[in-house]
Each structure stands twice: as structure tokens, then as C-alpha cells.
Amino acid sequence: xxxxxxxxxxxxxxxxxxxxxxxxxxxxxxxxxxxxxxxxxxxxxxxxxxxxxxxxxxxxxxxxxxxxxxxxxxxxxxxxxxxxxxxxxxxxxxxxxxxxxxxxxxxxxxx
Amino acid sequence: xxxxxxxxxxxxxxxxxxxxxxxxxxxxxxxxxxxxxxxxxxxxxxxxxxxxxxxxxxxxxxxxxxxxxxxxxxxxxxxxxxxxxxxxxxxxxxxxxxxxxxxxxxxxxxxx
Numbered sequence: 001x002x003x004x005x006x007x008x009x010x011x012x013x014x015x016x017x018x019x020x021x022x023x024x025x026x027x028x029x030x031x032x033x034x035x036x037x038x039x040x041x042x043x044x045x046x047x048x049x050x051x052x053x054x055x056x057x058x059x060x061x062x063x064x065x066x067x068x069x070x071x072x073x074x075x076x077x078x079x080x081x082x083x084x085x086x087x088x089x090x091x092x093x094x095x096x097x098x099x100x101x102x103x104x105x106x107x108x109x110x111x
Numbered sequence: 112x113x114x115x116x117x118x119x120x121x122x123x124x125x126x127x128x129x130x131x132x133x134x135x136x137x138x139x140x141x142x143x144x145x146x147x148x149x150x151x152x153x154x155x156x157x158x159x160x161x162x163x164x165x166x167x168x169x170x171x172x173x174x175x176x177x178x179x180x181x182x183x184x185x186x187x188x189x190x191x192x193x194x195x196x197x198x199x200x201x202x203x204x205x206x207x208x209x210x211x212x213x214x215x216x217x218x219x220x221x222x223x
Contacts, residue, residue: 032210034210034211034212036214041216041217042216042217043115043117043202043204043214043215043216043217044154044202044214045214046211046212046213046214049210049211089153089154093209093210097167097209098144098156098159098167098169099144099146099156099210099212100156101146101153101154101155101156102153103152103153104153104154
């Protein structure tokens with residue numbers, strides 16, 4: 001049962017443009033959502049999070065949007081930079097519960 | 112910047128052998144976790160640990176697995192009798208509050 005889904009295994013974007021990574025979830029009990037970035041042979045690195053009481057959270061070039069009615073969240077990176085190339089994981093949990101990860105989307109930002 | 116550290120970075124073992132993976136969580140964190148990622152697959156939850164006991168575990172975390180916090184700094188994952196399918200990258204994570212996890216760089220386990 002995949003409670004957190006990232007349907008795009010890969011995304012390619014030109015440097016300077018916007019990258020939009022999408023994530024869908026099925027469990028309406030989730031109340032906290034996170035994005036992690038992962039380089040090969042490294043552990044996931046926390047990027048940005050949003051709680052279910054908000055619909056937007058912004059941190060520099062990164063913005064996460066949450067649409068609870070659609071059970072959908074997205075990560076926007078503007079402007080995209082070559083150093084952003086990595087695998088991005090969406091994750092979610094209920095308060096105090098385990099993090100459930102999506103399958104990841106590999107972002108490639110081309111100079 | 113404080114970080115989660117894991118050792119060893121890579122361990123090769125024979126099937127049936129015991130393996131211990133070690134982690135030093137961030138010092139003021141209270142919640143500890145093990146996740147794993149089999150090559151090409153998603154990051155999977157194994158176990159969470161709080162207040163010196165397991166708070167949650169997945170179906171993967173069967174009797175062959177155990178965790179321990181033997182002292183104030185280390186958090187270990189033991190696999191008693193490794194199987195081929197245990198080959199994966201094992202990630203330790205810790206958090207100050209539930210939810211925002213900080214991960215180590217991982218320990219790659221290869222079972223032959």
C-alpha cells in the first residue's frame with residue numbers, strides 16, 4: 001500500500017527555470033509533510049516541511065505547497081541550479097508516527 | 112553543524128553472520144530511527160526508538176533485527192543472521208521532535 005506516491009521518476013529542467021516536483025498521498029491522517037534531497041551515496045538531507053494547517057511554506061528558492069483536499073503537495077525550486085540535481089523524496093507522517101517516503105524523483109538541472 | 116554519524120560506511124558479510132551497524136545521533140535529539148534503502152527502491156522505515164524503547168516497527172523489522180542504545184551516545188542496529196535480501200543502505204536518523212528527521216550518510220551492507 002503506497003501511501004505516498006511520486007509518479008514522476010525523473011525530471012529535467014534548464015538552469016534558471018522553475019522545477020516542480022509533485023507528490024500525492026492517500027492517508028488523510030497525515031499532518032506533517034517533508035521534502036528530502038538525496039545525493040548518491042549520501043543520506044537524505046532535510047529540505048523543507050509543511051504542517052497540515054498551512055498551504056504554503058517558503059524557504060529561499062524552495063516553496064512547498066499543500067492542497068489537502070486533493071491530497072497533493074508540490075515542491076517548487078526557483079530558479080533551478082545545477083547543484084540542485086539530486087533525488088528528491090517526499091515524506092509524510094501523522095504526529096509522532098513514522099515517516100513514509102515516496103519513491104523519489106530524480107531532478108536533473110542542465111546548465 | 113551537528114550531524115548524525117554512522118559506521119561502518121560499508122560492510123561486507125557472509126550470509127548467516129551477525130552484523131552491527133552503529134550510529135551516533137545528534138546529541139540533544141530524543142527520537143531515533145533506522146531506515147533502509149534497497150538498491151533502486153524507496154527508503155523504507157524499519158524502527159523508531161524513544162525513551163529507551165521501540166516506539167514503532169515495520170513488518171521488515173522481524174526477530175532477526177534488534178536495536179539498542181547501550182550508552183548515552185550510540186544507537187545500534189543488529190541483524191542476527193543476515194540474509195541476501197538484507198543487502199541495502201541502512202540509514203540512521205534522529206530528531207528533536209517527531210517529524211523532522213536528520214539522517215546519517217548511511218551504512219552500505221552487502222551480504223554474500
